Every structure is written in structure tokens, then in C-alpha cells.
Amino acid sequence: MPGWHAKTKNLVAEGKLKVAGIVQEQHPNRAMLYMQWQQMDWPVLADPFNELGIKVVPITLLIDQHGIIRFKNPKESDLKEFLAASYDHDAAKLKTPAARTGYSDFKKGVTFRQRFDSPERQPDDFENAVRFWEKALALDPDQYIWRRRIQQYGPRLDKPYSFYDWVTQAREEIIARGDIPHPLTAEPSGSEFARPARRIAESAALAHPDPNGKVSRDLLPLVAMHPVVVPSTKGDGGAVRIHIQLTPRAENDIHWSDDVGPVQFFLEPDSPVTIHDLSASAPAATGKRTLEFELRPKDGASLPESFRGAAFYYICEGAEGACRFLRNDIVISLR
Numbered sequence: 001m002p003g004w005h006a007k008t009k010n011l012v013a014e015g016k017l018k019v020a021g022i023v024q025e026q027h028p029n030r031a032m033l034y035m036q037w038q039q040m041d042w043p044v045l046a047d048p049f050n051e052l053g054i055k056v057v058p059i060t061l062l063i064d065q066h067g068i069i070r071f072k073n074p075k076e077s078d079l080k081e082f083l084a085a086s087y088d089h090d091a092a093k094l095k096t097p098a099a100r101t102g103y104s105d106f107k108k109g110v111t112f113r114q115r116f117d118s119p120e121r122q123p124d125d126f127e128n129a130v131r132f133w134e135k136a137l138a139l140d141p142d143q144y145i146w147r148r149r150i151q152q153y154g155p156r157l158d159k160p161y162s163f164y165d166w167v168t169q170a171r172e173e174i175i176a177r178g179d180i181p182h183p184l185t186a187e188p189s190g191s192e193f194a195r196p197a198r199r200i201a202e203s204a205a206l207a208h209p210d211p212n213g214k215v216s217r218d219l220l221p222l223v224a225m226h227p228v229v230v231p232s233t234k235g236d237g238g239a240v241r242i243h244i245q246l247t248p249r250a251e252n253d254i255h256w257s258d259d260v261g262p263v264q265f266f267l268e269p270d271s272p273v274t275i276h277d278l279s280a281s282a283p284a285a286t287g288k289r290t291l292e293f294e295l296r297p298k299d300g301a302s303l304p305e306s307f308r309g310a311a312f313y314y315i316c317e318g319a320e321g322a323c324r325f326l327r328n329d330i331v332i333s334l335r
Contacts, residue, residue: 004060005040007076012042016083024050024057024145026113026152030164033182037170048114049107053100056144066090102139106146109133117186123226126243130230137233147233152192155239155294156277158232159196164188190279190292191230191241203278203293208266209312210327218326222315223248227332237302239276240334244291246311255286257314257323265291268308273297295334305335 011017021044023031028046035044062071062079064087071078109132116125130150137146152163167188171181209215228243246263248254256263262280267273278293291311297303308331316323 005038005042007079011083020045022047022052024048024052024054026110026149027117027184027186029182029184030167030188033167033170033184036179036182037166037174049110050103050145053103054145055142100140102136102143102146105132105139106136106143106149109136109149123224123245123247126245127226127228130228134231150230150233153189153241153243154191154230155232155241156194156197156200157239158234159194162193162195164192165195167193189243189290190277191243194277200276200294202274203276206264206266209264209325210310211269215312215325215327218328220249221328222254222317222326223311223313223328225311225328225330227330229332229334237297239294239296240303241294242292242332244311244330246289246291246313248286248288248315253318255316256284256289257316258283259323260314260325263289263291263311263313265293265309265311268310271307271309272301272304273307303334306331306333308332 005019008017008019012019019042021031021035021042023044024047025031026048028044028048031044031046035041060073061069062074062082064070064082066087066089068087068090070082070085070087074082109129112125112132113129115121116129130153133146133150137143137150140146148160148163151158151160174181224247226245226247228245230241230243232239244265248256262283264280265275265278267275273295274297276294276296278291280292281288281290283289295303295307308329310327310329312325312327314323314325
């Protein structure tokens with residue numbers, strides 16, 4: 001985009017060309033931040049449901065005054081030819097879009113993820129989004145827009161690139177110019193920043209806080225845990241990305257404390273899997289927190305059907321309530 005923007009800027013200023021963009025982003029305001037960073041000022045339309053049926057991006061189209069595409073991914077010589085030509089309306093070049101297998105499932109996934117990123121989120125929205133995207137991709141494996149949507153949140157060995165590693169630099173340079181960066185409704189998570197990697201080191205082995213199982217269990221629980229498993233689109237069972245939402249029970253007026261450190265997650269002893277890339281969301285006194293990590297089998301084996309682990313956290317009940325260090329055990333299915 002920046003290259004074509006530089007090449008066409010004068011043509012736009014002279015009124016010889018009009019430029020518009022369409023993005024298939026799940027979160028279109030991230031594209032707006034990119035546009036602000038690159039100082040591209042043409043209008044951008046959002047198509048998160050991929051109504052256009054595009055399979056790969058980016059593409060550049062030259063469209064005449066009748067709405068007919070004359071060049072796809074043009075060269076500079078094509079642009080010159082396009083600007084010099086006078087096109088007649090040609091109805092024969094208008095095509096009826098073909099039926100799209102899997103489209104309704106992809107759209108359901110986008111809708112669930114949109115609600116997940118809103119104040120009205122439901123605990124299983126993210127999980128439902130991933131499942132519908134998987135279903136859609138199984139019906140149309142060549143649809144790379146759909147594949148990228150899963151890879152965005154999935155394991156690093158499945159990624160073609162880091163999806164949002166430019167966000168931090170963009171914000172810094174925009175602020176340095178004296179501007180305010182375009183706000184994002186959903187901040188990118190660790191998986192969206194993660195770079196491709198076939199080999200990543202196992203997360204540092206911290207001392208287990210409860211090797212003898214003596215820490216009190218959060219049996220009520222005061223904090224509900226909801227895991228989301230994002231598999232590799234390669235289907236090789238080499239790794240999965242785990243996202244765990246931790247939600248305090250509002251009726252108990254629970255708030256977090258980091259006096260003994262942030263939320264942690266540990267596997268049961270002798271687990272057949274290893275944890276990589278473990279991260280926790282930025283500390284906040286109240287509200288949801290998230291744990292995120294990559295899970296890989298030991299010794300080149302396949303991933304098991306499930307694994308056991310436990311989250312450990314320090315929470316307080318009420319403004320004057322006691323603070324307690326608790327353990328929350330969980331079994332997560334991988335199949």
C-alpha cells in the first residue's frame with residue numbers, strides 16, 4: 001500500500017484518479033492506525049465478513065467509471081494504459097459472484113469474535129469464533145483470509161508472519177509527530193505479536209508454588225476460567241495456542257492483587273506437554289485477565305487428548321475483605 005500511495009499521490013491531487021481501500025480485518029481500526037502511521041489519507045472501507053470473497057491480500061484493482069475491473073495487480077505501465085483509455089460500458093464483463101462454500105460459518109465466527117471484543121461478551125464467544133472459522137476453512141482450504149484469521153491467534157509454527165508487530169513502532173512515531181494515535185477497540189494479544197518459529201524455548205521453569213498440593217482450591221469458584229484452544233491450521237498436531245480467560249465473580253466484589261506476583265499457570269507433574277511463550281495480561285485491579293501460552297508435546301510425540309494444569313492467583317473479597325492465594329485446577333481438552 002505505501003508504494004502505490006506514493007506513486008499515485010500526484011494523480012489523486014490532479015483529479016485523474018480516485019483511490020479507496022477495503023480491508024478484511026477483524027478489527028478495522030487497526031488498519032486506520034496503520035493508515036495514520038503511513039500518512040495515507042484516502043478512504044478505507046471495512047469488510048471484516050469478507051463479503052467480497054477475496055482469498056488473498058493485498059490486491060490492487062483498477063476500476064473504470066462503470067464499475068468494471070480492468071486490471072488486477074497492475075504494473076506501472078498498466079496504470080498508464082488505464083488512465084489513457086476511454087472505456088465503454090460492457091455488461092459482458094460484469095460477473096455474478098459464485099456461491100461461496102463455508103462463507104456462512106466464517107461470518108458466524110467473525111460475529112462471535114466481534115461480540116467477544118465488546119462489553120457484551122459471553123464466555124464462549126472466542127471459542128465459538130475459532131470453531132466456526134475451522135469449519136469454514138475445512139470446507140474451503142484455499143481461502144487464505146479465513147486461514148489467516150485462525151493463524152492470527154494460533155501457534156507460532158503456523159504463522160506466515162507477525163500480524164501486528166508494527167503497532168508499537170507506529171504509535172511511537174505518531175506521538176513523535178505530535179499526533180494522537182488512532183484508538184483500538186481491542187489491543188493485539190501476545191499471539192498477534194508473535195513471530196513465526198518452528199523452535200521456541202520452553203518457558204523458564206519457575207519454582208512451583210504448590211508442589212505438595214497444599215494451596216487452597218478455589219472451589220466456588222471466585223474466579224471462573226474459560227479456555228480457548230486455537231490449533232495449527234496445518235493439522236499436524238505439533239502445537240496449539242491456549243487462551244484462558246479469568247473472570248472474577250462480580251457478586252462477590254472480587255479484585256485482584258499482585259502482592260505475590262501476577263497470575264501464573266503450571267502443568268501437573270510429569271505432563272506430556274511443555275509450555276512456551278507464557279504471558280499474562282497487564283495487571284488491573286478489577287475485571288477479566290487472560291493467560292496465554294503455546295503448548296507442545298514432549299519428544300516429538302503427538303499432542304494428548306487433554307492436559308491438566310492449574311492457575312494460581314492472589315485475590316481479595318470486598319474493600320475490606322481478606323486476600324487469599326488460591327489454586328484453580330483445570331482439565332483442557334485438545335481434541
